[in-house]
Amino acid sequence: MNYLLRRYIPAVKWIPQYRPQYLVGDVTSGIIVTSLLIPQSMAYALLAGLPPQVGLYASILPAIIYPLLGTSAVLAVGPVAVDSLMVGTAISQFAVESTPEYMSLAITLAFLVGGIEILIGGLRLGFLVNFISRAVISGFISGAAVIIAFSQIRNLLGLQIPSTESFFELFVLLVRNLPETNLINLALGLASMGILFYFNNPLVKQLKRLGWSDQMILPVSKSAPLLVVILGTLLVWGLRLDEWANLQVVGEIPAGLPSLNLPNLNLETVELLLPAAIAIALVGYLEGFAGGQALASKRREKLDPNQELIALGAAxxxxxxxxxxxxxxxxxxxxxxxxxGANTGVASIITGLLIAVTAMFLTSLFYFLPATALAAIIIMAVYRLIEVGKLRRMWVYDKADAIAWLATFIIVLGLGVEQGILWGTLIALVFHLWRTSHPHIAIVGRLGESEHFRNVLRHPVKTHPEVLAVRVDESLYFANAKYLENFINSAIADNLEVKKVLLVCNAVNLIDASGLEILEGLVADLKSLGIELYLSEVKGPVMDKLKKIGFIDYLGKDHVFLTTDQAMRTLTTN
Amino acid sequence: MNYLLRRYIPAVKWIPQYRPQYLVGDVTSGIIVTSLLIPQSMAYALLAGLPPQVGLYASILPAIIYPLLGTSAVLAVGPVAVDSLMVGTAISQFAVESTPEYMSLAITLAFLVGGIEILIGGLRLGFLVNFISRAVISGFISGAAVIIAFSQIRNLLGLQIPSTESFFELFVLLVRNLPETNLINLALGLASMGILFYFNNPLVKQLKRLGWSDQMILPVSKSAPLLVVILGTLLVWGLRLDEWANLQVVGEIPAGLPSLNLPNLNLETVELLLPAAIAIALVGYLEGFAGGQALASKRREKLDPNQELIALGAAxxxxxxxxxxxxxxxxxxxxxxxxxGANTGVASIITGLLIAVTAMFLTSLFYFLPATALAAIIIMAVYRLIEVGKLRRMWVYDKADAIAWLATFIIVLGLGVEQGILWGTLIALVFHLWRTSHPHIAIVGRLGESEHFRNVLRHPVKTHPEVLAVRVDESLYFANAKYLENFINSAIADNLEVKKVLLVCNAVNLIDASGLEILEGLVADLKSLGIELYLSEVKGPVMDKLKKIGFIDYLGKDHVFLTTDQAMRTLTTN
Structure with a gap:
């Protein structure tokens, strides 16, 4: 019982160990993250087609629940950009933005996403995301970032354009509506971007030159979004820009905490949302776990992928x-x-409580907050996600990865995030399988008088005309076993003197049933030509299976050698 | 030009080399195969929902074209059981059996299948079929054989039941219609099966005991289907069973050669049939090439997979x-x-010509041929394809293969051959990826005073508390790189004294971009903990790529060692 508690509720472990000296770091970082989260959460909610207060609501309980169940002490849970885009795209297919129906679908979707994450984590299937390669992840995040940035350009320009997941459609709409740009809206947006950029980079360098410590620079630099929000709000309010310049503002936000409600889970709605929910659960876990792990290894913590899924699902x-x-x-x-300086999950809990206070008492302050400032915040947050540099490196290092990146990126832009991940993953898998289906196979010979046997094409080795020694550098499985068979058949058709074929198996970690069948066929076919097959350096677990199924008896016990040296000495003297 | 001719038309090579002494074997085998092919081709045409003469027509030109273009001297090309089932299922969705429309679709489908095979062969993509594992092939052939055998039971019983690809539907229909069984029909069918069984096995043994040679036994044993056809026909004709016992007979078959016609290739028809055509092309190639190769290796011939595709496509x-x-x-x-005793493709050409003679002059003889005799021939031909023994062996040898077999088999029975192959292949790939995503990773130590380093869990080895030597037995790629990272992070969290981590790379054939990224992250994370990463035994091609992208400079040139022995001596003395 105690073990189960400690395993599934990590807070049981860390709360009793909490020390007073942790508190300063936890409170400081809780406040700084809050100042970042207030504008971001509202902006991301708008990106998802939801009222801004929904972003705040999504930042309270999740920030409090995650640290109780999660295994990372510093992961900050709340609304994020890519997920918000996917939520918006999914729901806008079934309901009109800012209707109660749309809101109800968003809640149901969050519930489904949570359920899927808890299910996958409970079944300990978290490893499945490892099948999505880095190239695909980088490609889809870059593609999503481009879509998000572009979708915000309409807010920056003050244009009324419906949201769309297809980058190309959006591009056409933007260009067509360009003449209707609201210039004051644009100016305010660009100014906001300027402030964000300045605080993020030049200011940090200047303060460093002035001798400020990193601990002091961080709160200043990270306060930029809050500053933009405050300045933008004051400007709109002071000049009444919302009235005479037709500037879009956030407007009325109901004050108070959200009421607790059970989501609407009728079967029809669940069926509609399930595909999107699966994709969002996957992407959400990918992002969350990647974030948590990047920091965990810096803190010498161990994250449990499946427990993380459960914690994110509960959030x-x-x-x-x-x-x-x-x-x-x-x-x-x-x-x-x-x-x-966050030391424990208490920092996240403080963030959640501060957001709750904001939702209760401060929402009226956001009435004049201009949408263009929020667009600027989103754009400056996502442009760093467009990893063109990574694509360039992959192109140099591994063309297959670069092609998978590009394919994912283009499919995300054309068909959306879900399709991009799906097809990108399949493309990466096919590339990988294609590579292992053409394993490196070498005819080997003795290096001088040594016991070493190396590739005849690369080294000056001695071979024997009657004995063909072949080394295959891969496990034998269905996709490559035929390739080995073809190689051996070609080799013996070219070397008519061959009477014995020795298969050197030191790189064979596995022989599946297809591989076994092809080996059996090879033994029989070679025998009909008066050629015998021998094996050397078979690994323990592989040998056990071959013995169990009777292949070793079929081959002949004296046809298996421990080392290649031993095999060649025996086979060439007989 | 000459080279291209010899490559794409292998007959250019073998026809000039033809010697008179080949003729006896070629003529004998041509006649024997014809006697087998006449009843089989008509039976398979009926299985595909086509008139029996279509089976004969499909056995003339293909048998003459294949040997001119194919690389196997003994492959017998014509209608086969599994393909016929798939053709019937595909077309019966769009047209009613034995209508001119149905016939026209069958011709278009054959044309599409040929086009796809020629295209795949021309693009040299024949290796793609290697991704279908033996377990999946055996599973779908077994499943198809069960469906075919069951579909023939209705002819054996003399029942009028529509054809269906779903085994379970068919089963229900059969049981429901059982009371209407035509007992004379059934008796004749069972008698036919008895003759076929007797000729196939007990008779062969008896003749062997009598001292007959294999060359003499073969024509007798293989004449059984023709004998069943002749006896059945005589019986029905003599007793007029078609009239008073309501026995189904083949009926009127138009005499003469088929007229040459171009297939109807309107876009709509092509779109309808394309998915089925792709599946049939794939299955047809799988069967044909497997057959050709099984015999080619016995004859020390080399088959060219892509040329085989072109030859089958042309057929x-x-x-x-x-x-x-x-x-x-x-x-x-x-x-x-x-x-x-076929020596060259001339045997196949003789078969084609004999079938042409049959179509011209002998079709009226088949009027009284009972359908139940053809059903018996099909059942006795396909029951051997149900490879339960192979499933049992796989279960002993490799559970993953056995599960893929079963899944394919069940899906073929429930959803049809195409779905079975598709899902079976995906399941087998997922199993394979899952295995390589959990590679064997060992912490290694020095074996005695030797230069060998082995797994600490299996051998009495010496380790050093500050140096953790880790060997990974698989290429590093996206699906397993994270697994290695987790392994190392866990290992250093458990061994707080560790100051150096050595990665032994002798089994790493490839590091993709995901693997590289994780290695880079590992270097940085370890550094932040005061731990250095080292590599040893990196393979040449892997090293080249790591150098090119700057990883070796990033790691430090002195962090890479040629051998593990060298690495350990250096790292433990510093």
């Missing part, structure tokens, strides 16, 4: 119950949390 | 042009061809 359930939408761990806010 | 085009349907190389008839 999503918390969000759904309290009128929020899909959440996950955000890398950038988690890095800030870590850098600001 | 299908020939069939389509002459009113036939989809063909491929049949394993059982090819084995007979080989065993009867």
């Amino acid at each position: 999503n359930w918390g969000s759904a119950l309290s009128g929020g939408y899909t959440v996950t761990g955000g890398l950038s806010r988690s890095v800030v949390n870590f850098a600001a | 299908n085009w020939g069939s389509a042009l002459s009113g036939g349907y989809t063909v491929t190389g049949g394993l059982s008839r090819s084995v007979v061809n080989f065993a009867a």
